[in-house]
Amino acid sequence: MTNRKRNLKKENQAELNERKQQVLWAVVQDYAETAEPVGSRTIARKYNLGVSSATIRNEMQDLEDAGYLEQPHTSAGRIPSVKGYRFYVDRLMEPAPVSGEEQNLITKMMGAHRARLDDIFRDMAKIVASLTHTLSLAASSTARQVRFNYIRFLPLDGRRVILLAVSDRGDVTNVVVPMPADTTMDELQLIADKLNHFLHGRNVNTLNENLILSFQKDVERDLSGFSRIFGELSRMLLPHQKVYTGGAAELMEQPEFQNVERMQDILNLLEQQDTLQGMLSETMEKPIAVHIGTENVSKALSDLSIVRAQFTSDGRVLGSIAVMGPTRMQYGKIIGVLYYLQQELNQLLKKS
Template sequence: MSANNKVIMMAARRTNKNEPHVGANELNERKRKVLWAVVQDYADTAEPVGSRTIAKKYNLGVSSATIRNEMQDLEDEGYLEQPHTSAGRIPSIKGYRFYVDWLMQPAPVSSEEKSMIDSMLLDHVTKVDEIFRNMAKAVSSLTHNLSVATSAGIKKKFNYIRFLPLDGERAILLVVTDRGDVSNAVVEIPKGSTFDEMQLLADRMNHFLHGRDIDSMDEKEILTFQKDIEKNLSPYVNVFKTLQRVLTPQQEVYSGGASQLIEQPEFKNVEKMQDILNLLEQRDMLESMLLSSSDQPIAVHIGTENPMKSLSDLSIVRAQFSSGGRVIGSVAVLGPTRMQYSKIIGMMRFMQDRLDQLLKNKE
């Protein structure tokens, strides 16, 4: 039995009880083999697939005429489409969905790919946001598709603040977290106060707030601090507002691979490519897509399954990354519906396991 045929036989026996809405038994074994082969060939060539091609390349053990009949049945049932009268077939959205849910086996990651991913993760394991920034670049390079990523952030604790003199009316506010992250902003010295008084206030605040979660710091915290030091802090309202702004985590969305997506034949159309470039400007929408809750560590949305019209020509494979039971970020690959799902999903699973292992070792 050929290697291709072994993979097909494995895929044909696959079951998934977590997807009851998908008709697992809708296709018999031979139709599954034919659909699998069409998806594989179209992903490789971007050309409609004919029955003679399947018979020649995939050793299904049946004639070209039998394969042609099976392909006609698959088209009648909505799993394949015929873009032109004289052309071969291509998978439909329904066909891709059946393939992803029932036929696909995640591809193993090569030793070269493992080395590249390990190097990227180890170089940035101390800063999660840097991991996701570089993961977006690595994934796009390895999959030849567009990728976007964001970090959900890790809870940080207040370490200390310090003021540095800038001029007679302004000072530089430095804020340092327990993870060593440093933020800064320029603040005005309140009228009637001196720089030395601001530094004294910083010392008192460092003692009061040290080790507290930054996420929980709010106006109530400041009022408690005011009561604790028995000092009217109203002149420092703007200073505290600046402090709160600096401490608020800034969500970043990182992307990579737009130039590689342009090379895909589906996006030679200038208008389609412009739609995708416009998509990258919609940071709020991308952030929502990446961090929306999901009970699946890896989710696949194919073409028109995507809720937004701008994504209807794309497939999205999104992986959530967790540490200690908490989602710390997500990476999504965006590409044509004929993307190599098995390769991408295999790579995502490998990265999920590797990052989780590295973070556990770090702790």
């Protein structure tokens, strides 16, 4: 091993010196803006680092040897690697301030919906996509907070009744179910009254077979004939978390996605609601997390970066937004917008 590489290895094990950090920062900035590999002359001309092009070229070579930069073609400039982006995000990047115009847009949207979180997250996906030119996914967690309010039975004919279910949020659903054998309408409504008392205020996710068995013991009656009704009740009240998307057209404009097959992969991913819900509902240790390229577990996301923000209030998770784009995305801009959204939503909820 040469002395130069030996010294570089020692330096890399500690941290990059200030000049190398400046060069890495400039390469990330320029590549994010142009989508073109960056050369030393470009850095010397545009970023005023106070050193010659030759010095910058040597620093870029050191950064490549240490794994922070890559050279896609022999004669081309260099681009950041996943390692380079990670160092940039963790050590060099500053969240960009949100402009007055952008603040007004966000404030107007939140004011229009007040505390209707589903509507807020739906429109946040659109706003984030338009401000950052990326694909945005959003979902509120209110589905997991819905509680049972009451049910009613309405007569339909001699064999069937309408089961009406209402949540604490006022959501009303209904379904036609068969009348249990040897049961009158009065008996059916008596069961409904007791069930309303037994389940009132419970989270709808707890409506399972064990709870129904407990109810059966409480009323001291065989309710096997009601199995169809209990099954429909669980299905009706259990809400389905909706994933809102925005910015698919914005993503298609990025040079990385001019390939039709690559864009089709993204569109196919957007149809996989369970996968998207799983990604948005994962527990987060920090309010905002960044996963770059191969840091993503899914192979389909290995050439993408995902910036995810979680929104909380009084320890309760309200929902999350994930911004998806090429690894050369504007991390500072995106994180700045997401931080601002988190602050504004908290302020809105305090006033509600």
